[in-house]
């Protein structure tokens with residue numbers, strides 16, 4: 001069983017109206033693997049990530065999470081139908097997501113943000129959820145901010161709280177969409193550190209990022225995307241030293257100045 | 258020429274104002290309840306992804322906003338019973354009419370409030386595995402409600418003032434009682450002054466409350 005990759009994507013196509021954003025994307029993410037996704041703006045990185053937990057519907061191809069088709073099921077007539085909300089939610093609950101703009105719940109404190117998922121979605125008793133939340137919040141270094149509202153936190157603190165909120169669901173994998181892109185440069189490090197320690201603990205992670213240093217140090221493989229396609233998917237040593245594709249070389253030259 | 262105000266006379270008739278206020282408050286209460294319940298439903302329908310829900314709500318809202326409330330009230334009191342074969346008392350008809358009217362405006366307040374919340378909030382709620390209802394109840398509406406309070410209080414004040422239109426259906430609300438009193442006493446200036454003061458006293462506390470809430474929520478973000 002454990003050889004079956006946790007996430008399998010095959011021939012994924014996604015359009016917004018006439019605009020084709022993903023044009024046949026296929027890859028796999030093994031358990032415990034960290035995959036970084038890089039590529040120019042508008043290449044479809046966020047859209048790809050959002051298809052993995054079905055925040056976006058896709059038109060063709062398949063996304064399998066833990067060997068289960070995400071978002072759809074086959075109807076009796078052999079045609080694909082939208083899956084039940086219950087099944088979609090069950091998969092989302094097992095995939096943590098961290099956003100570029102944090103998206104903490106502003107009307108809830110850090111502690112309330114972190115227990116929200118376990119209490120509301122899993123029905124965990126509040127006291128138990130709080131105990132676990134405190135451990136997670138300590139792990140991201142925010143113990144002194146338990147009862148603080150997000151608007152009183154720095155960007156780095158907000159993002160660490162958002163990571164704790166996602167972890168509270170005990171996800172099988174974590175999806176990060178440019179988690180440090182809206183942070184002041186001096187706050188990037190504290191968030192990357194938390195992510196690195198997660199990776200070290202064996203968390204399966206898919207990370208869209210512009211932090212090439214992080215991708216190089218932490219990722220097992222790096223995916224280069226351009227215009228809705230995978231240009232290259234190789235270990236970091238290779239992509240950063242001798243990229244196969246001229247498009248990758250050109251992109252890296254630009255971001256690494 | 259100087260006018261002699263006769264407040265003693267008004268004081269002698271104070272019971273008339275008390276009765277009027279009671280009916281006005283009752284009309285306001287029922288109209289508000291109908292307006293809120295239906296308004297929330299219409300607002301949710303209006304911001305739905307499903308056209309079958311969005312359309313009827315949009316048509317309802319446009320009809321009630323594009324026609325005069327006086328016509329709506331008269332129509333509900335006189336024409337609806339003929340169509341549906343059910344007789345309504347004038348107070349019920351006035352409550353329902355003002356409530357249905359207010360629902361159209363309240364629906365727009367709900368919709369605008371819901372749509373003012375960043376999409377990232379519902380993304381975050383969904384990514385935790387929350388359903389539509391949970392995300393609405395726990396994440397979107399609590400934030401939206403804060404933004405809706407000022408326009409909502411505004412609508413509430415409008416609604417309370419609209420109850421005076423109940424007088425066209427001979428509902429004994431404050432204005433109607435006041436006009437009866439004027440017919441008996443010939444003291445319109447005193448009576449209308451009191452009516453204005455009483456409405457002001459009923460409405461102002463809500464305006465004050467809304468300003469306080471706004472300030473408090475601002476500091477908490």
Ligand SMILES: Nc1ncnc2c1ncn2[C@@H]1O[C@H](COP(=O)(O)OP(=O)(O)OP(=O)(O)O)[C@@H](O)[C@H]1O
Nearest residue numbers: 016019021039040041042043044045046047048178
């Ligand atoms: N909800 C949407 N409706 C319509 N078009 C969209 C939507 N979301 C994204 N797009 C379009 O899809 C394309 C890919 O967007 P996407 O956000 O996936 O790119 P990205 O690689 O994440 O870019 P960035 O690095 O700027 O975040 C873009 O052209 C974008 O304008």
Ligand SMILES: [Mg+2]
Nearest residue numbers: 045046047178
């Ligand atoms: Mg993006």
